[in-house]
Amino acid sequence: MSYNVAFISLGCAKNQVNCEQMMASVQAAGHTIQTDPEGADVAVVxxxxxxxxxxxxxxxxxxxxAELKKAGKLKKLxxxxxxxxxxxxxxxxxxxxVDGILGTGSYGEIVAAIDEVMTGGFRPCRLGNIHTAEQGGARILSTPPWYAYLRIAEGCDNHCAYCVIPSLRGKYRSRPLEELLDEAAELASAGVQELLVIAQDITRYGxxxxxxxxxxxxxxxxCKLDxxxxxxHYLYPDEITEELIDVIAAEPKIVKYLDIPIQHCNDGILKAMNRRDTKxxxxxxxxxxxxxxxGLVLRTSLITGLPGEGAAEFEELCQFLREVRIERAGVFPFSPEEGTRAAQMEHVDMDEAKRRSELAVDVQSDIIDAYNESVLGLEREVLCxxxxxxxxxxxxxxxxxSPDIDGHIYFTADEAVEPGTxxxxxxxxxxxxxxxxxxVE
Structure with a gap:
C-alpha cells in the first residue's frame, strides 16, 4: 500500500537533517510526501x-x-x-x-512504523541504540535550494551540567570523511551555494x-567542491586548533563567521557547569x-541565571560582552532540565533568570547597533x-x-534579482x- 505522509520538523538543523532522511526513506518505499498534514494518512511530528x-x-x-484526527482529516500520528x-x-x-513513537536511535525505522500503524493496529514504540544509530543516507532537502546542512557527527561527549543532549543523542561519533565528501559532492551537484557544516561540536570531528x-x-x-x-556552526572553544584557524583564515570559501557557544564567562560558573575553559x-x-x-563576525550562546550566578557574576557577563563585542548572541534564561546535574544545584528563580536574559539582550542590542553603524558605506556580497x-x-x-537566526539585509535593485543568486x-x-x-551595478 502507498500512503500520503506529512512531516513537521521542530528544533535544530541537526533534527531537520534527520527529518530529511526520513522523508527520503518514506519516498523510496513508494509513499508520497505531502506538505500539508490535512488530508494525510500519517503525520510525523x-x-x-x-x-x-x-x-x-x-x-x-x-x-x-490530534484535532485534525478528531475531525477526520488525518488518520495516524x-x-x-x-x-x-x-x-x-x-x-x-x-x-x-499518538499512534506510535520513534526515538533518536530509530529514525531508520520510519517506514516499518508507518506500515505498523496503518495496517496492524500496533502502537509501535521503537527506541534503538542511540550510540550506534546510522547517520548517513539519502535526504530530501527541506531548505531552500541554495543552502543545505552537512551534519558531520552525532552525539556529544562534553557533558555540560545543564544539558540533556548526551542522554538523547548518545556518545560523540564522527562520520567517515569519504562519506561526508560524497554527500557534499551530491549537494554541490544539486546547486547548493551555501553549505552549513553542523554538529553538536564540530571542532571535535575525527x-x-x-x-x-x-x-x-x-x-x-x-573547499575543492563547487x-x-x-x-x-558550533565550535567548542578549547578544541579550536591552530591548524583550524589557519584554514578558516586562508580559504576564501569559508565565511568569516564563527558560532562559538560559551554559555558564560565567570570561572566558577564555567567550572560548575563542566565547561573546560576559563574567562x-x-x-x-x-x-x-x-x-x-x-572581518570576523562572532556568534555565541549565553545562559543567564545559571547556578552560581549572582548580581556580580551577571554584571561580569555583561561587561565581557561589552569588551569582546560579540556581534551575534542568543541569550537564554536557565532552564533546570530534569535529569541534569545543574537542575539539582541552587539557582535563581525563572523570573529572575528571564529578567537577566532581557538585560543581556539590551547590552547585545547596543553592540549590534554599533556594528551596523560601522559597516555603513561598505559593499557586501549578498545571497538573495x-x-x-x-x-x-x-x-x-x-x-x-546565518539562515534562520540572524535576520536579513534588505536591498533595492534596478533589475530583477533571482533567489539563490x-x-x-x-x-x-x-x-x-x-x-x-x-x-551595485
Missing amino acids: NTCGFLASACEEAIDNILEM LVTGCMAQRYQADVLGELPE TDLNGEHQLAKLLRQL FHWIRL AELLALFEKLRARIP EGFDAQAQMYAGRSYAE FVIVRLTGVMDGELTGEA
Whole structure:
C-alpha cells in the first residue's frame, strides 16, 4: 500500500537533517510526501526535547494534529525525535492521540512504523541504540535550494551540567570523511551555494576515529567542491586548533563567521557547569581569532541565571560582552532540565533568570547597533533569498548572517534579482535593527 505522509520538523538543523532522511526513506518505499498534514494518512511530528520550552512547542504541534484526527482529516500520528526519546512513557501514556513513537536511535525505522500503524493496529514504540544509530543516507532537502546542512557527527561527549543532549543523542561519533565528501559532492551537484557544516561540536570531528582533530582536513576537501560559501556552526572553544584557524583564515570559501557557544564567562560558573575553559582563555581566544581572521563576525550562546550566578557574576557577563563585542548572541534564561546535574544545584528563580536574559539582550542590542553603524558605506556580497512584499525590497544574507537566526539585509535593485543568486550590495542604512542597502551595478 502507498500512503500520503506529512512531516513537521521542530528544533535544530541537526533534527531537520534527520527529518530529511526520513522523508527520503518514506519516498523510496513508494509513499508520497505531502506538505500539508490535512488530508494525510500519517503525520510525523519530529520533536525537539532539549528544553522544557521545546517540549511545550512539540506538545502544541501534537495536539494540533490530534484535532485534525478528531475531525477526520488525518488518520495516524507518529512522534519522532528528542522529546519521544526523552519522555517516551509520558508521550504514550498522556497523549492517547499518538499512534506510535520513534526515538533518536530509530529514525531508520520510519517506514516499518508507518506500515505498523496503518495496517496492524500496533502502537509501535521503537527506541534503538542511540550510540550506534546510522547517520548517513539519502535526504530530501527541506531548505531552500541554495543552502543545505552537512551534519558531520552525532552525539556529544562534553557533558555540560545543564544539558540533556548526551542522554538523547548518545556518545560523540564522527562520520567517515569519504562519506561526508560524497554527500557534499551530491549537494554541490544539486546547486547548493551555501553549505552549513553542523554538529553538536564540530571542532571535535575525527578525534573519536583516530585521536586527531580532522575538521581542518575535512574543510580543505570541502573547499575543492563547487560551493560559494561554507559556514561553520558550533565550535567548542578549547578544541579550536591552530591548524583550524589557519584554514578558516586562508580559504576564501569559508565565511568569516564563527558560532562559538560559551554559555558564560565567570570561572566558577564555567567550572560548575563542566565547561573546560576559563574567562582568560576565552578572552585570549577571541583576541587571537580577530587578529588572524580579518572581518570576523562572532556568534555565541549565553545562559543567564545559571547556578552560581549572582548580581556580580551577571554584571561580569555583561561587561565581557561589552569588551569582546560579540556581534551575534542568543541569550537564554536557565532552564533546570530534569535529569541534569545543574537542575539539582541552587539557582535563581525563572523570573529572575528571564529578567537577566532581557538585560543581556539590551547590552547585545547596543553592540549590534554599533556594528551596523560601522559597516555603513561598505559593499557586501549578498545571497538573495527573495522579494519581501512587506518591506518592498529584496531580502538576502551576507557572510555575517546565518539562515534562520540572524535576520536579513534588505536591498533595492534596478533589475530583477533571482533567489539563490549573489549580488553586491552597498550598505546604506538600518531598519528595525537590520541593514538596508542598494544593489551595485
